[in-house]
Amino acid sequence: MTLEEFLIARRDAGRSLLVPYVTGGIRPGWTDVVRAYVDAGADAVEVGFPFSDPMLDGVTIQEASDRAIAGGATVAGILAELAALDVAVPLFAMTYSNLVFQRSGAAFCAALRASGLRGLIVPDSPLEEVGELAGAAAAEGLDLALMAAPSSSPARLREIAGRSRGFVYAVTRMGTTGEGGGTSPAVARLGRDLKGLTDRPVLFGFGVSDPARAAELAGHADGVVVASALMRRLLDGTGPRELGEYVASIRRALDHREPDEQYAPLPRHRRRPDRQDQVGPLPRG
Amino acid sequence: MTLEEFLIARRDAGRSLLVPYVTGGIRPGWTDVVRAYVDAGADAVEVGFPFSDPMLDGVTIQEASDRAIAGGATVAGILAELAALDVAVPLFAMTYSNLVFQRSGAAFCAALRASGLRGLIVPDSPLEEVGELAGAAAAEGLDLALMAAPSSSPARLREIAGRSRGFVYAVTRMGTTGEGGGTSPAVARLGRDLKGLTDRPVLFGFGVSDPARAAELAGHADGVVVASALMRRLLDGTGPRELGEYVASIRRALDHREPDEQYAPLPRHRRRPDRQDQVGPLPRG
Amino acid sequence: MSEHALMSDPGTTGRFGDYGGRYVPESLIPACHEIEAAFRDAWADPGFRDRLTTTLTVYAGRPTPLTPARRLSRELGITLLLKREDLAHTGSHKINNVVGQALLAERMGRRRLLAETGAGQHGVATATAAALLGLEATVFMGERDIERQELNVRRMNVLGAEVVPVTTGSRTLKDACNEAMRHWVASVDDSYYCVGSVMGPHPYPWMVREFQRVIGEEARVQCGAELPAGVPDYVVACVGGGSNAAGTFAGFVGTTARLVGVEAEGGAAATSGRAGVLHGYRSLVLQDEHGQVREAHSIAAGLDYPGIGPEHAHLRDGGRARYATVTDDEVVRALVRLARTEGILAALESSHALAWVIRAAETGAVAPGSTVMLTLSGRGDKDIAAIKELP
Amino acid sequence: MSEHALMSDPGTTGRFGDYGGRYVPESLIPACHEIEAAFRDAWADPGFRDRLTTTLTVYAGRPTPLTPARRLSRELGITLLLKREDLAHTGSHKINNVVGQALLAERMGRRRLLAETGAGQHGVATATAAALLGLEATVFMGERDIERQELNVRRMNVLGAEVVPVTTGSRTLKDACNEAMRHWVASVDDSYYCVGSVMGPHPYPWMVREFQRVIGEEARVQCGAELPAGVPDYVVACVGGGSNAAGTFAGFVGTTARLVGVEAEGGAAATSGRAGVLHGYRSLVLQDEHGQVREAHSIAAGLDYPGIGPEHAHLRDGGRARYATVTDDEVVRALVRLARTEGILAALESSHALAWVIRAAETGAVAPGSTVMLTLSGRGDKDIAAIKELP
Ligand SMILES: Cc1ncc(COP(=O)(O)O)c(C=O)c1O
Numbered sequence A, B: 001m002t003l004e005e006f007l008i009a010r011r012d013a014g015r016s017l018l019v020p021y022v023t024g025g026i027r028p029g030w031t032d033v034v035r036a037y038v039d040a041g042a043d044a045v046e047v048g049f050p051f052s053d054p055m056l057d058g059v060t061i062q063e064a065s066d067r068a069i070a071g072g073a074t075v076a077g078i079l080a081e082l083a084a085l086d087v088a089v090p091l092f093a094m095t096y097s098n099l100v101f102q103r104s105g106a107a108f109c110a111a112l113r114a115s116g117l118r119g120l121i122v123p124d125s126p127l128e129e130v131g132e133l134a135g136a137a138a139a140e141g142l143d144l145a146l147m148a149a150p151s152s153s154p155a156r157l158r159e160i161a162g163r164s165r166g167f168v169y170a171v172t173r174m175g176t177t178g179e180g181g182g183t184s185p186a187v188a189r190l191g192r193d194l195k196g197l198t199d200r201p202v203l204f205g206f207g208v209s210d211p212a213r214a215a216e217l218a219g220h221a222d223g224v225v226v227a228s229a230l231m232r233r234l235l236d237g238t239g240p241r242e243l244g245e246y247v248a249s250i251r252r253a254l255d256h257r258e259p260d261e262q263y264a265p266l267p268r269h270r271r272r273p274d275r276q277d278q279v280g281p282l283p284r285g
Numbered sequence C, D: 001m002s003e004h005a006l007m008s009d010p011g012t013t014g015r016f017g018d019y020g021g022r023y024v025p026e027s028l029i030p031a032c033h034e035i036e037a038a039f040r041d042a043w044a045d046p047g048f049r050d051r052l053t054t055t056l057t058v059y060a061g062r063p064t065p066l067t068p069a070r071r072l073s074r075e076l077g078i079t080l081l082l083k084r085e086d087l088a089h090t091g092s093h094k095i096n097n098v099v100g101q102a103l104l105a106e107r108m109g110r111r112r113l114l115a116e117t118g119a120g121q122h123g124v125a126t127a128t129a130a131a132l133l134g135l136e137a138t139v140f141m142g143e144r145d146i147e148r149q150e151l152n153v154r155r156m157n158v159l160g161a162e163v164v165p166v167t168t169g170s171r172t173l174k175d176a177c178n179e180a181m182r183h184w185v186a187s188v189d190d191s192y193y194c195v196g197s198v199m200g201p202h203p204y205p206w207m208v209r210e211f212q213r214v215i216g217e218e219a220r221v222q223c224g225a226e227l228p229a230g231v232p233d234y235v236v237a238c239v240g241g242g243s244n245a246a247g248t249f250a251g252f253v254g255t256t257a258r259l260v261g262v263e264a265e266g267g268a269a270a271t272s273g274r275a276g277v278l279h280g281y282r283s284l285v286l287q288d289e290h291g292q293v294r295e296a297h298s299i300a301a302g303l304d305y306p307g308i309g310p311e312h313a314h315l316r317d318g319g320r321a322r323y324a325t326v327t328d329d330e331v332v333r334a335l336v337r338l339a340r341t342e343g344i345l346a347a348l349e350s351s352h353a354l355a356w357v358i359r360a361a362e363t364g365a366v367a368p369g370s371t372v373m374l375t376l377s378g379r380g381d382k383d384i385a386a387i388k389e390l391p
């Protein structure tokens, strides 16, 4: 199953999707964090490959990246650890273009696939730069997710929704990753617009800082990505078990959220058949 | 007797003229220094009226001036002390134009005369600026001495020799007051030239630092002005008595100097009669 | 690619061969499009061009002279002409670019300029242009650079700009760029990001080169009047991000002049960099084997940048320009030598170009009798404290 | 005296009315005569004039622009034009004079320039001109100024000049002048004393004014193009020794423009000075009741001078120019205000002129709608450290 198939299946089962994030190599034994996330009810896990100049990240993920790099984290090292990890939900990579294009997009995608990852997201490769990489990802059966922003025009949203794979990453605000920030009508609108354009899961990210906020945002889409709130705790010394408990608390909030009055459920698009021929299990290890 | 008459009389008596200098107000009781000079055989005494910006003075006289000013020395104060002083040789003032022209050259000269001084020398009033002052000095019966320099052209030397009163102050070098420096052929030439132009005494100044040097220079003219060598000692704490002894040692060197081979005595000019009508005792106090 | 196509309009993709592009988050894409459209519109508008030219002339002191370095030329056996950007207002070529961008920001209705700065030269220039037009200015500057360049921080404050210390990463220029981008994402509606060199996402590398083109165009005309051949044998400029070099080369790319860009040995992206993506564009970037961007090190704060403008990467690949490096030591010696032969205190950045010319003339790599046009990108007053020992 | 005779050749006596002259030791008289003769000869020689003009143009960045201060003008309700000497090489009008004198020294066969300096601006300019012509430079600078202006000392050293600390008197500019004169006496055969303002013995006040005349002449032509009336209502410049003011006034003395020189309250020789003789000339001098010269005090090191050029004293006496003072406080506020309205960091010295214009416009002393041409004598980068608190 691809990342996208996996997420759609869960969503279609009536579940709000929860994707926690961890910076690869942030501490020894960091893969325990991935396991704890999964055990706590994650539907997928986003693994950050730390880059020295993370343009779209706020202070927390910057610090996490710096710490991982200082600790010797490399793409190859993180991939080796992930290859040894066996978890029940798909993992995907988040990183910046410079790491992706070290050799080539194809080489990078092949390495991800060889380590069992199911997708990737590259915040500084927008639509206009993503062509080659999208081909390479597709060739490796990886889902390359694209980001949509409150500033994206309707035409761009349509193109993003159409070209994104796995899910669409909708950023809740004009700004960097980081905790805090309320829900604005614009966010609700972005969720609604995207869901009107695609049947792919739409996940909100940026500022999903606690269970209540997660539940609120999930009301406008199919789920959330939680990153800085977890990394802040991890940087402050919180261990995998407690991180897992925190993810579980978000899981509970998502599972029991009150029906949101503002959120009028939209008719589901028919699943698009265009990539069915690519489906199949990825090799591991 | 004017300053000039006094000096000519002494010179004509075969004496090498010795003019020691003291900065007015340099220490309490500084007039004792004048007395000590006179007792030690001075033929006249040059009294400096300290100015904040003594352009032609080297470090020693600058320091003496600064000390005197810091101690409260003023033109009026120095004149008052001089008025109370009764010595057997003429005194004359040395100062800069700014003090002379505070009110006017005439007022300054009148004040000098009222305190018994017989002349003045103003290093920063050269021929081209001296006109008004020369008239004022003459009107008060004071001798305004001019300076001649190694750089002065023959034409200028002639004019300086002609317009100087009291004596001609020949500077031994292109530079400021201060000790040290050898005799150059140029100095000998300057002395000879001036003596060829005037019957007025020609005194060398600048760098007359010890008895031997005084004797040597006196061989090229009619005598010497000694300033920095004395002020250096005074600033270092030497008292009037010892200063007097030092002046006496110069006196002895002048009196017993060997005939200088380089110095071919020149025919004396006839004394010029042009100022005889001005001769007469100056009032004192 | 024909010579003529070099240094022309890179089109909507902003590509210079393999380099350039627009590697920024989706949130910034609309802003980049808007700026590109506004710039295309302004650049085609004689009214805008007039206003820019007038401001550069009446306010910033253009045209800057082309000074024959007579005594140094004699010593080196060549003819060396100096394009005097050190005489431009604020003391470097940076003003050409910020005046252009500030006028554009005003035209676009923006109230605030954002900028990154390393040594502070671009920050001062931005603060200056903002004051001139009554805009606000926020300048991001690494905490370490703030300590090292206190005077420029103070200049910006006096000019009314806010200087925001950047405490992330190496706390120098590259982090200030990241932080400016991050801040831009968050304030894109009222703020205009005034990029300081031929870097950043399209249209910046192209637009900044166009705003700096005035250097090369003036110099080309001045060389025509000064040199018997009309065109110099060599055209040399230092390269940090590469804006003064790009503006200079733009005036000579269609001539026979050999173009030479000179980098700091410790910040030589063109020489030791690998292809990569940084700060929104693809180019040659100093990075370690794992793809982490390295900090550049140079005695010239303005060359402490690990990337190079994408167009330079392209010029290098095609061989139209060559890129060389010089050491800190050569640079200081060149600065002092120019000061003592010509009475001109060049910036340490500019002294890189000079150091290369001196070495090349002395080794014969530049043949005796050659004519060399060198862009003196800025004045060295800011650098005096950094010159610890006189050679 | 007719208007026309003002600011013309003061003849062989170097008198401007009661002021000027040549109050120097006999040892220096031949040198003064020689310089006067050489200057008269050079000034009448088209070859010399050409070389001077070319050097100022190709090397020093002349003509400097006349910049309309648009935003400040609007605030003040007047039209304010700034003559941008801050854009001249080395950052102030001082270069105009030293290039002239250095060319003269070279013509006279001298190998070395002597100069006094306070803040270091004239010292740097002298060191610059010396380097340009391959002459040596020895600069006298008060020990206290050396401490306060370390960066300029370093600039001079880099330029190859020898900086001699002056430890006498107040250890500031006036003592440096004395020391330069003393040294000149001792080295008059091979050294040329390059005086830094319209002061010193004849022919300096006249010669320096003539070398600075280029400011006023350019501004006059530029005003003609810029202003409907052709001539501004006011022409304003700061006055230390008075060279930038003299050069400026020289271009307008024959017009209807009102001439205003602005001094520092703590160094206001034209306002609080008495006639006296200092540094070789007769003029208005700050002095105590006993005739001892007072130290001037100003936040602007370049105005810390107790005298004023003799021609200014004469212009004042005749009423052709008036002289005003401003306080340190007003000056700092003016500097910051110009920085924030126009993006120009003026020197503290120049900010005196500006402070007067601001006050006069705000009190109505300069009527609304008036046109004011102000000489911005130099750039303020050197002064940033002195501005402790932003108003
Ligand atoms: C004087 C000077 N020259 C050169 C540079 C390098 O920039 P660029 O390569 O964009 O011209 C700088 C940057 O601060 C600078 O200040």
Ligand SMILES: Cc1ncc(COP(=O)(O)O)c(C=O)c1O
Pocket (backbone or CB within 6 Å): D092, D093, D118, D119, D121, D122, D196, D197, D198, D238, D239, D240, D241, D242, D243, D244, D245, D301, D302, D303, D347, D349, D350, D377, D378, D379
């Ligand atoms: C910038 C500037 N303006 C003015 C002055 C004052 O000199 P002047 O009155 O001779 O123009 C100085 C002297 O150092 C200066 O540096």
